[in-house]
Amino acid sequence: xxxxxxxxxxxxxxxAVLALLLAGPFSIIPAHASELATLLVAAEDELQxxxxxxxxxxxxxxxxxxxxxxxxxxxxxxxxxxxxxxxDKEAYVVDESETHDRAMTKAEVDVAIEDFINSxxxxxxxx
Numbered sequence: 001x002x003x004x005x006x007x008x009x010x011x012x013x014x015x016a017v018l019a020l021l022l023a024g025p026f027s028i029i030p031a032h033a034s035e036l037a038t039l040l041v042a043a044e045d046e047l048q049x050x051x052x053x054x055x056x057x058x059x060x061x062x063x064x065x066x067x068x069x070x071x072x073x074x075x076x077x078x079x080x081x082x083x084x085x086x087x088d089k090e091a092y093v094v095d096e097s098e099t100h101d102r103a104m105t106k107a108e109v110d111v112a113i114e115d116f117i118n119s120x121x122x123x124x125x126x127x
Contacts, residue, residue, distance in 0.1 A: 047124065049117060056103070058113050062120050071116045073109050080104040082112070 048063040056075035061068065070085040079101055086094035104112070 047121065051113060051117075056106075057109055060113050060116060062117065064124060069116075069120045071113065073104065073112060075103050075109065077103055084116070 046064070049060065050062075051058060051060045054072065054074065057073035057080070059070070059072040061070050063069075066089045068085075068087045070083070070087075072081075072083045074081045074083075079099055080103055081097060081099050083097045084094060085092060085096075
């Protein structure tokens with residue numbers, strides 16, 4: 001899966017923001033720095049969910065730290081292709097696809113995407 005732009009890993013972004021806030025003449029008070037660090041770490045623990053419409057289907061990318069989950073549902077008038085992937089760092093843990101011999105409805109696509117998001121949330125909570 002390739003993107004048109006390079007994303008900065010969240011951990012590096014957090015480090016850069018903290019370094020900027022703690023350095024120089026405009027540094028923040030140390031007591032506030034620990035509160036900010038706590039907020040940034042809490043934000044790091046949250047899932048980043050991005051759902052995009054893709055033709056008649058949809059795609060979802062979910063990220064947390066070095067883990068990434070991906071689902072794409074591509075719908076044509078004759079069939080539906082569903083791709084699911086899970087990556088930890090650069091290694092694929094899950095990479096599967098299935099083809100259905102009919103087009104999924106918009107409602108079915110929405111339910112499948114929501115179910116996928118909820119299953120990832122449940123999986124993350126258990127760990």
